[in-house]
Amino acid sequence: MNGPHDLGGKMGFGPVLPEADEPWFHAPWEARALGVVLACGALGRWNLDESRHARECLPPATYYAASYYEIWIRALEVLLTRHGLVTPDELAMGHAPEGPADARRLSAERVPAVLARGGPCDRQVDKAPRFAAGQRVRAKNAHPRGHTRLPIYLAGKQGVIDSDHGGFVLPDSNAHGLGETPQRLYTVVFDAAEVWGADSEPGLTISADLWEGYLDHA
Amino acid sequence: MPHDHDNHLDPMDARVRALETILTRKGLIETAAVDAIIETYAEKVGPQNGASVVARAWTDPAFAEWLERDATAAVASMGFTGRQGEHVRAVFNTPDQHHVIVCTLCSCYPWSLLGLPPVWYKSPAYRSRVVIEPRAVLAEFGLNLPEGTKLRVWDSTAELRYLVVPMRPEGTEGWSAAQLAELVTRESMIGTGLARVPA
Numbered sequence: 001m002n003g004p005h006d007l008g009g010k011m012g013f014g015p016v017l018p019e020a021d022e023p024w025f026h027a028p029w030e031a032r033a034l035g036v037v038l039a040c041g042a043l044g045r046w047n048l049d050e051s052r053h054a055r056e057c058l059p060p061a062t063y064y065a066a067s068y069y070e071i072w073i074r075a076l077e078v079l080l081t082r083h084g085l086v087t088p089d090e091l092a093m094g095h096a097p098e099g100p101a102d103a104r105r106l107s108a109e110r111v112p113a114v115l116a117r118g119g120p121c122d123r124q125v126d127k128a129p130r131f132a133a134g135q136r137v138r139a140k141n142a143h144p145r146g147h148t149r150l151p152i153y154l155a156g157k158q159g160v161i162d163s164d165h166g167g168f169v170l171p172d173s174n175a176h177g178l179g180e181t182p183q184r185l186y187t188v189v190f191d192a193a194e195v196w197g198a199d200s201e202p203g204l205t206i207s208a209d210l211w212e213g214y215l216d217h218a
Numbered sequence: 219m220p221h222d223h224d225n226h227l228d229p230m231d232a233r234v235r236a237l238e239t240i241l242t243r244k245g246l247i248e249t250a251a252v253d254a255i256i257e258t259y260a261e262k263v264g265p266q267n268g269a270s271v272v273a274r275a276w277t278d279p280a281f282a283e284w285l286e287r288d289a290t291a292a293v294a295s296m297g298f299t300g301r302q303g304e305h306v307r308a309v310f311n312t313p314d315q316h317h318v319i320v321c322t323l324c325s326c327y328p329w330s331l332l333g334l335p336p337v338w339y340k341s342p343a344y345r346s347r348v349v350i351e352p353r354a355v356l357a358e359f360g361l362n363l364p365e366g367t368k369l370r371v372w373d374s375t376a377e378l379r380y381l382v383v384p385m386r387p388e389g390t391e392g393w394s395a396a397q398l399a400e401l402v403t404r405e406s407m408i409g410t411g412l413a414r415v416p417a
Binding site (some may be wrong): 013014031035038043072079098114118120200210 | 222224228230231233234235236237238239240241243244245246247248250251252253254255258259260299300301302303304305322323324325326330333334335337338340341342343344345346347348350351352353355358359367368369370371372373375376378379405410
């Protein structure tokens, strides 16, 4: 979706402000937010693609006004209610009745193993690759209403296949509960002049990792 | 966008407290597990992981070749696996080519190698600008590259996580990997900085 998250090339956000000796968290609630979001993810009711989509579906004004952990928490509230784990009333009241432990509740003992395993997304794809390194391709001029990982600034642009990474879970379906439907993933390199026009920085190239279905032969 | 990090009336504080209480009461999360997650990222995982990978690549050509060919396996051999580092690619800076990493769509970042991302990496300013005017962005970090150096910006749009291997500073001949790792900054592994030059 052409949501507020799709930021490449947008203007008006001001300077980048690196912070010297930046702490891991800027407030205690940010640390709790990280822990709560990851612990809820371990319940297995949704996947990372659905989480990303919940974040990018926040209204643009909310998204831009929020810190990143606030975006995470707002999206988590959406996911918890969507999957019936918490009711809107409970969120509004800030109170809920006690319940039995969920079968998949993450215990402290399991945390190291769960974090060390992560969630590998590579999958076997037997279909022969449509593209090979060095071939020219064009990213589709596509504007799906749902989740996608084709940034809008690359839609319709021509590039060159750099590498083929084999099959990966397709976020476009996985975010919507429509299965992993893995496709081959390629790194594609674009010249800045193709993406940004004649005034672009000389010598600049941009690469992105794009699924086979995002691409056509050029 | 600036955020007031010192506001004691921060409504997010109350919001997250209430949410955590609800989830705990409903049996969905365990306080000790939340604590363990926080402890992992506050104390165990951080840019020292990536720095040890870079320093080893500087001192061990066979490892550097492995890192270039199959970074996932190479970093796993050093114990660096896991969430937001399941699939890794390392890109090597040269005098002619400088690499910079971004995720324009969210804030994908190699957690297992660099820890949690800094606020600037997640900011709309960085994510929007570094793909269109990287030299101006790098200048805001105090990094002014020679005109002849070409820039490649890697937009982490999928589940590959990128590690920039900066160039080894001159004047470090004979240094051990442990000494060299001290020169490898987080910014140098994202591409918004260079490795430190020895004093």
